[in-house]
Amino acid sequence: MLMKITNARFIKSISIHDSKIFFEDRKEVVFVGRSNVGKSSIMNALMQKKDLVKTSSKPGKTRTANLFIVNEKYHFTDLPGYGFAKLGQDLREDLDALISWYVEEKRYTIKQVVLLCDAKIGPQQSDIDMYNFITELGLPITVVMSKVDKLGRNDVNKTIAHTKEVFFWSRVMGVSSTKMQGIDELRKMLGETLRG
Numbered sequence: 001m002l003m004k005i006t007n008a009r010f011i012k013s014i015s016i017h018d019s020k021i022f023f024e025d026r027k028e029v030v031f032v033g034r035s036n037v038g039k040s041s042i043m044n045a046l047m048q049k050k051d052l053v054k055t056s057s058k059p060g061k062t063r064t065a066n067l068f069i070v071n072e073k074y075h076f077t078d079l080p081g082y083g084f085a086k087l088g089q090d091l092r093e094d095l096d097a098l099i100s101w102y103v104e105e106k107r108y109t110i111k112q113v114v115l116l117c118d119a120k121i122g123p124q125q126s127d128i129d130m131y132n133f134i135t136e137l138g139l140p141i142t143v144v145m146s147k148v149d150k151l152g153r154n155d156v157n158k159t160i161a162h163t164k165e166v167f168f169w170s171r172v173m174g175v176s177s178t179k180m181q182g183i184d185e186l187r188k189m190l191g192e193t194l195r196g
């Protein structure tokens with residue numbers, strides 16, 4: 001069943017070791033991926049809000065875990081990206097620590113992890129590391145290739161096939177936030193996982 005999103009609003013930003021993380025136990029979807037892959041943008045596309053989630057053409061925009069409530073029922077969480085070396089070693093390590101701390105602390109409420117990979121770049125070692133981290137926690141993960149509008153249909157199919165192999169034949173889908181492609185397929189997947 002397609003997840004219809006009728007309402008979405010921002011709840012709070014959480015930094016590492018912030019006890020605010022504990023006061024919620026709603027079913028949650030988290031969005032992870034390398035910096036600039038389009039995590040914040042896909043959340044806006046899903047929630048049909050243009051600027052609810054802050055995006056930027058410069059990598060390293062999201063620096064806290066940002067919690068949103070959808071349909072007054074579920075949480076969607078935007079996380080910082082990983083893998084962008086130019087941010088500087090200290091900030092890079094702080095953001096990586098925040099991501100793993102957040103996902104681990106919330107492993108009982110997270111019902112779905114959406115791992116975004118840029119369709120043009122394809123999966124990187126950092127994505128495989130994140131995939132392994134998530135699956136070792138026992139969390140369901142869906143790999144979503146972002147920005148498919150930048151590629152032709154053949155190349156999209158090729159990168160999806162390749163990515164499936166890299167991620168042990170997990171579910172892989174392609175989306176474009178700017179062109180609103182694949183968003184309904186993602187909504188359908190979310191509807192199914194959150195309902196159960």
Ligand SMILES: Nc1nc2c(ncn2[C@@H]2O[C@H](COP(=O)(O)OP(=O)(O)OP(=O)(O)O)[C@@H](O)[C@H]2O)c(=O)[nH]1
Nearest residue numbers: 036037038039040041055056057060061062081177
């Ligand atoms: N062509 C194209 N560009 C996109 C798409 N989605 C996002 N972008 C662009 O990619 C850039 C990064 O988008 P964000 O959503 O901020 O990426 P992010 O993954 O949240 O980045 P961090 O917060 O830095 O980790 C922005 O310039 C977006 O406009 C898409 O579907 N197609």
Ligand SMILES: [Mg+2]
Nearest residue numbers: 039040061062
């Ligand atoms: Mg972001």
